[in-house]
Amino acid sequence: MKVVKFGGSSLADGSHFQKVIHIIQSDVTRQVVVVSAPGKRFAEDTKVTDLLITYAQQVIAQKPTETIVQKISQRYKSIGTFFNLPARPIDKIIKKLCSLPDEYYPSHAYLMAAFKAHGERLNAMLLTSVLNHLGIKARFVDPFEAGIIVTDNPADATVMPETYQNLAQLHFKDEKLIFPGFFGFTPNGQIATFSRGGSDITGAIVARGLKAELYENFTDVDAIYAVDPHIVPHPEAIKKMTYREMRELSYAGFSVFHDEAIIPAIEGQVPIKVKNTNHPDLPGTLIVPETHFTPHHTITGVASSERFAALYLHRYLLNKEVGFTLKLLQILYKYDVSYEHMPSGIDDLTIIFDKNQLNRQTIHEMCHDIQNTLHPDQLDWIDDYAIIMVVGEGMRSKIGTIENIIRPLAENGIGVHMINQGASRISIMLGTKQADAKRAVKEIYTHFFNTVSTERKILYAD
């Protein structure tokens, strides 16, 4: 049995729904389907999730909601019309959408989570109705019924372990199960969503819970490329990669697959295949455990992300001071802030943060606290910080990789503020100014994939 997840780009309108139905029908083992909310139909379009955020904001601000409800309804209605769906199932979806403000929510954050989640919930109901209307046996499975239990972080939940025992109880035979992605229920019964793009996570959770042989993730690109196609046009496609390569690359900017979605797949040892809904016959990219992988080249991919900021601390004899880092971490804990990386020198330390969890006031108060408690000689908050991640299982057995990464940057006048190689030795992380990040990615990619390409092309032949 396979779990198949379709992203918002694959479910944006009726004609995409038709492709999805064809994919589901073309393989009997594609029995469990996870859906996102309808995504963008064209570049300037708005995702249904974003329309729902506006709807929630207007409810919170007690502003009129007719226009936004109309806009959202229209997205679902037009898909129903495409399939000549009878009025009843569509009316049910619209009724649910309109009644969202009447439900009880313990806070505005939970209200926002529930509104956002309905993009997927209503879409899964719609797909189920369309399949039944076409004579295909399908059942909508609500995450509440399936027991997808998540932590009580309304917009950034993580799955709780009992979910897997609950999913294992789910019985199904000759029908397709249609799950909405992106959300689960807290132990108190409230809807909480994963972070944005989190339907990938639901797909992985369901694949692990139901012990799927494969988790197929359908999107709008033919494969995962060695670099974001927005940075380098027509890059090389990755045929096969490991879980940890994918985790590092999606963490650092490959938005095609959510970085947290790798974890349930690793835990359940479920291989993942990323494929294109518009070209389902192409092979896509296979993501497998390290034990099923022999690296044929040094670098698998290069990613960059500009969502970071850094705190630089300098104090002489830092290396001899017992408890410095402990006190620092206690301050971060006090402000409920996690750190991403902490490269250090003899007398200095840089702490790299994900900016999404910080606001101006927290930064100001936290830095003030650090200054007063730890008395560093120098404390600099660096807002202009980007991370470049160069990833490849093949790096471990290759000498001189760092030189090949740094040289093209030096030749093009790109300054590097930080270099960090993890203990796994499958990735090298660089810190640059945000304005340099995309250029740096392009130069590194070009160097490895074009300049050093003879080696790659020969080895890539298999």
Ligand SMILES: Nc1ncnc2c1ncn2[C@@H]1O[C@H](COP(=O)(O)OP(=O)(O)O)[C@@H](O)[C@H]1O
């Ligand atoms: N390395 C990469 N390989 C392929 N696509 C990438 C990469 N990095 C970023 N992307 C982007 O990810 C997009 C697919 O992710 P997303 O929009 O979340 O899809 P979906 O709607 O299917 O969930 C692609 O259209 C592409 O622009």
Ligand SMILES: N[C@@H](CC(=O)OP(=O)(O)O)C(=O)O
């Ligand atoms: N719809 C949600 C969750 C999701 O995974 O969407 P997509 O598959 O379009 O990335 C979002 O926009 O964040």
